[in-house]
Amino acid sequence: MKLIIAGDLVPGETNEELFSNGNVEELLGEDLKKVWTSAEWRIFNLEAPITDSVTPIEKCGPNLRASMSTITGIKKLKPSLITLANNHILDQGVQGLNSTELLLKKHNIHFIGAGKNIRHASAPYILEKGGFTIGVYTCAENEFTIATEKTPGANPFDPLESLDHIADLKSKCDYVIVLYHGGKEHYRYPSPYLQKVLRKIVEKGADIVVAQHSHCIGCYEKYLDSTIIYGQGNFIFDRLDNEYWSTSLLIDINIGDKLEVNYIPIVKNGNVIRLAQKEKAEDIIEKFNARSSDIRQENFIEEQYKRYAKERLEGYLKSLAGFGKWTSRLDRKLLKGAILKKLYTKDKYLAIQNYIECEAHRELLIKGLEGVRKGGR
Template structure:
């Protein structure tokens, strides 16, 4: 007997389709064909990347504070979710009350979840389901941003190489197969960073049969590593926020579980305020590009070289991030624009770059600097 599991990516009701979710307009949101595909699956998995709450209590953070009203649960339920991962960088956007509201709502509607909780211990708990004599474990974790749980506070389960790898190894002892949902990587980047590749390979080494990297909002590539599969980005599932080459396509991951775990892909395309199955021409193009990228990362040196180019393309944004209020002064902004940002780069000479690098690379400096910034942001210093 084969168990069919479908993994979808980010689900977020937005202003453009909140009414469709509230009315449970499944025809407009996902269409009949996609609805049937999800309904015949034995188990479906999605990333719920938004707190479901009617109270706005945004936390201090970088980036947007997402929120969706509780009435959208009607539409979420119609996509047939058996399980939501809550380990992501938005689940605590509305603070503890937002997370509690979300978990209570999912409990009420009988939707399983993992990856977040009242504290670190609860957030780190995996989810195990059993069917036809097979046990399948799901472990959910996220890179460190502003929604991470601690030993005493609510939030998402952080990936921690000193603990998470042990969690995966222990889960494998209990299960026939292990799925790891890793919320991380860089948005709009279709390849793994050198670090991300090392992390995902090690997760496979510790027992994961498949590692799925979500968060990038774009389709990435695939790597076969030892006995496991790593998917570096599958795009969104239903997140109507962007209209570009990254947000317009995505993948469902289909797992057929029997004597072994077989992985296949189902291409999707954005459809106005919803999503639909890609037609044959679209699907062939999506998969051809996916397979081409998957071949590229096998070339020696490709991942490091491509990542270095990507880092250079992002350099101005990071210079601004560490410039404080200085970069917001109108005269400075004009000079930067006229000089094609050469002035901004000139401010950080070799010595300054070396000091910043040391703060980021050295564990002791990084931990201390991070603690100082965190305490300052919370008004403790």
């Protein structure tokens, strides 16, 4: 039995017509289409609600949307299962999620990872074929689109609940695959926390764990008898043109007495994707393997993340201080960062760290911010 997992899919303005016409041949190309359709099971993450109504929620980042006509191409991709646990599925509000669910049900496309409340959103899916049962569970880091006990949205990762869900699923299945929508965008290595979480997911029974969301190929590791992939890149998502979005992987899983995991490199070609060829394919896999070797070095993940955090800190501090584009430029170019240095004394650094690090402070801060966002000051 062969199963292929792809990354994030969003039909956009540049390829909407191809999706609406069901032109899978152009979206994938002949070689990649053969690989894609050779699998008995095909899974990918739908990173946008499918709706013709524009009702964006208040959030950080873009509010994505795919037109309802694009369901033609989505169905032509013959997905066995679509996952919806991501940070965009509620971008157009509850109506966008409802529209997506109704459309997928109408076309007999199975989906998991979102629902009318957290109980529905956290339900797994079990594939059965050839005498094997494969459980699939998906969850997302906590952003603006998560479900609660009373409201719709995506299934959030909750260490007090999700790990039990995975252990329970393992008790019912031969194999368990977990798709975790999280990690830092455009960062090719796991953070120390992400590695800890995904390793714990393995300890609870997962045979394969895939961290999606980063929009770039990361690395992988073998942990216990399982495989963890820290970033596979996009599937079909034409939003940016940069080094991160230009290449991706399909995860090719052969299922028998054990799971055999292989990686199929693909490349972005304008508004469509293609199977990577020869030297390009070799280069993608070589760099993927090199990064995977990097993380096996003692303290590599911690030191790499420490450097990355130092590079990104200034951007976070400017955001917290309310810097706009022109204030930021003025401070950086003319004042050599004097405003930022004046605003953030050592005591303020310590206070911010405490607010974020301490569970009680963090919970109270988040609840207060939610109140402002939803009801005003």
